[in-house]
Amino acid sequence: GLKAQRDSLAAAIKSDRQKLNYEIFGNKTTETSGVMGYGPYAKRKEAELKQREQNLDTLTADVRQMEKFVDGRKQFDGLMTEKLYTSKQLDSLSNIAGFADRNWALGQLSFNADGSKDFNTAMAVTFIGLLFIFFECLPVFVKLMSARGSYDHAVENEEVVQKHLSDKDRDMEITVADQIQDTRVSIRSQQRLDDLRARE
Structure with a gap:
């Protein structure tokens, strides 16, 4: 980018x-003559240096203009006033947020930043909700649409047996209760007779 070019x-x-300093002061290197003084080679180097400095100034101005544009865009988008959280802070906030907060946040997905309803997102949220309901009800639908199998027959037989046993238990309890009642009546009658005889 521009910053890399500038650097x-x-x-x-x-x-x-x-x-250039080496050339002027006579320090010999692979790129300098080693002749002390302000000669033609030094003048040429200085001209090249000035040209590069002008290019650097232009590039720096472009970078500043670009940064100013980016800052303005951030300001326009509201990023300057947004509080940015670190990953640790986000984890902490997500732990604090309860079901109501998360449900509210999901509900806000259907709205644009200006408060208007985002039809596409709302339809997507509705579709996903209906999809979950469908998956929850799918086993019941499959069971209702499938033919009766051996398991259904076994369950039905088990129910018949349980009903029959329950009826027999009821009959037994009724019979036992009747016999107990008869015995109690007989015992009570005998006690009354014994009391009457004792009084005579």
């Missing part, structure tokens, strides 16, 4: 300035 150009200018 690269700044590094190149720094290197060229050092080479």
Whole structure:
């Protein structure tokens, strides 16, 4: 990007300035003549250096303009006023948020930032909800649509047996209760007769 070009150009200018100093002060390197003084080679180096510095100034201005545009866009989008949380803070907030908060947040997905209803998202949320309901009811639908099998027959037989046993238990309890009642009546009658005889 522009910042990388600016940094690269700044590094190149720094290197060229050092080479110019070497040329002026007579330090011989692979790229300098080693002749002390402000000669034609030094003048040419200085001209190149000035040209690069002008390019750097232009590039720096472009970078500043781009940064200003980005900052303006952030301000327009409201990013400057948004509170940004770290991952740890987000985890902490998600632990605090209860079912009502999460349900409210899901409900807000159907609305745009300006408060208008987002039809596409609302339809997607509705579709997903209906899909979950369908999956929940699917086993029941499959069972209702399938033919009776051996398991159904076995369950029905088990129910018949249980009903029959229950009826027999009822009959037995009734018979036992009747016999107990007869015995109690007989005993009570005998006690009354014994009491009457004792009084005579």
